[in-house]
Amino acid sequence: MDTRHMRFFMALAETLHFGRAAERMNMSQPPFSRQIAMIERTLGVKLFERNSRNVALTPAGKHFMEDCRNVLGQFEDACRDVRLVASGMKGELRFGFMMHAAHSVVPELVQLYAKARPDVRLVLDERTPTEIDEMLVAGTLDAAVTFDCGYAPHLQTVLLARERLRIIMREDHPLATVGQIYPEKLREEKVIAAPAATAPALRSAINSYFSAKGIVPHVVLEPRLQHTIIQLVAKGLGVALIPVSLCTGMGTGLISRTLTDAPQLDVVLRAPMTTKNPAVSAFMEIGKSIQRTSL
Amino acid sequence: MDTRHMRFFMALAETLHFGRAAERMNMSQPPFSRQIAMIERTLGVKLFERNSRNVALTPAGKHFMEDCRNVLGQFEDACRDVRLVASGMKGELRFGFMMHAAHSVVPELVQLYAKARPDVRLVLDERTPTEIDEMLVAGTLDAAVTFDCGYAPHLQTVLLARERLRIIMREDHPLATVGQIYPEKLREEKVIAAPAATAPALRSAINSYFSAKGIVPHVVLEPRLQHTIIQLVAKGLGVALIPVSLCTGMGTGLISRTLTDAPQLDVVLRAPMTTKNPAVSAFMEIGKSIQRTSL
DNA sequence: TCCATCTGATACCCTGAAAGCATTGATCGT
């Protein structure tokens, strides 16, 4: 038994006429009759009640007809869908992003892609930049939004946005009255920043910002999660330098201020250069279109 | 493409080794390789990433694997189920019965059959005896419980029960005080009975009962439904002769009395002699087993 | 009642899809 036999069966079940069913199958009646006989023999079931004048379905045949319709439908769907997956119109895309981008480019990117490729299941995975890099090379992620850390041999990169850092602090902090803050003001401040092992590009930008002025920042806490940093600032444990897009909606009690010569970081969309997932290319293209609008 | 190709694909997708997959398909490796290549060519989709050392699924292949598993499963199920339907273990059985039997043999018959053949969908259809006879010959019903009306050329018959008729009346009826009633007492009574066109066997039994004593019953109302007869008796419009099994649970206000030399009717299970539905035979067998216990 | 006609089953032949065997070519570990 095979789907070809099921199609033979369906042709006869629908026409109830060997000649016309054979014609529909683009063959002559004798081999068609043989095929029907073969189907009944291999199944061991009489599917048609027939004489030289009439053809009718048996109850078993009627039941089989429903099942065949389903099987053939699913079969066609499977063959169609595999093409769609290969073309990137369908499938799955595991997309990683860092919290620092969650409020800026990620929502737009996800929304545009979901609209362009509604049959691709987007698996979102919020990670730290270092985790993202590891998962991209390991192939656990298909694409990710992260800070540009420069060296990336096997990765293709699309620049999405260039974000300046701002400083955040409690609104009762002594510096809260100052409009714009320059590094020298922060010489004595307690700074909260993600560790270099977690967000190398961000931490190195912060470090460079201070060291350019000959200052060694007083980093008192190094939480791995951006979320935690903001919470610690809110508790008055120090100040922090975070991307401008994260400064809105931090909750009450916190304010942000502009930094003189504020460090800026490139937010990029990355994917393995030799990705196997055909859904990625359209994702990168949408990244490029976002880049045009946001830069 | 065909299910055979899907099985080839699945063998390779599961083993990721051409030699072992070919072995599983009971063939040598070269033709197997060719089949895989053919599948990819006809689908126009690369399903495996392979070199002379490693075989791996592409994303499209991974997706196709899931679909193939479903399709092949449904395919096997369809082939298995058609055999079950042909053997009468699965399918549908349209079962008609008259209200006069709804309280006696029908519940037991249905219950026993549903237990013996849980995968056969029993379509119950309550009808008048005449409708049942018509539907049996027309093939609209597979089997039915009705009164034995004697002549039934193309039908097979199983005697299920022999029911005596009792007389029912309002409890405030003058005859209510009498313990056992003989026909002469009913000479002047208004009788309610189903018309001969609706329930020939029942009506003829009632008529014979009276005419044997030279009485012409005074039939004032001829409702087609048993339900209606009982309601009319309850309203005091007359008395009625009904099977003993219907005398329980008529509702308050009604009583039943034994009739002297009460007429008796055969309740039979019937099916077309040359039925196509394989589910019928077990149904008739269960009918026979009920017969043994109830007679 | 007989014949024309329709329809499914059978007989026979032939083609080509697909299997087997032998071999090649590429890759990896020693």
Added chain:
DNA sequence: ACGATCAATGCTTTCAGGGTATCAGATGGA
């Protein structure tokens, strides 16, 4: 560098399955 492993390719052979011709049973009209 060499052998082992494994997928791909070339060549031959076979049989599943298609085509044509024909038979056989049923139906309906003359």
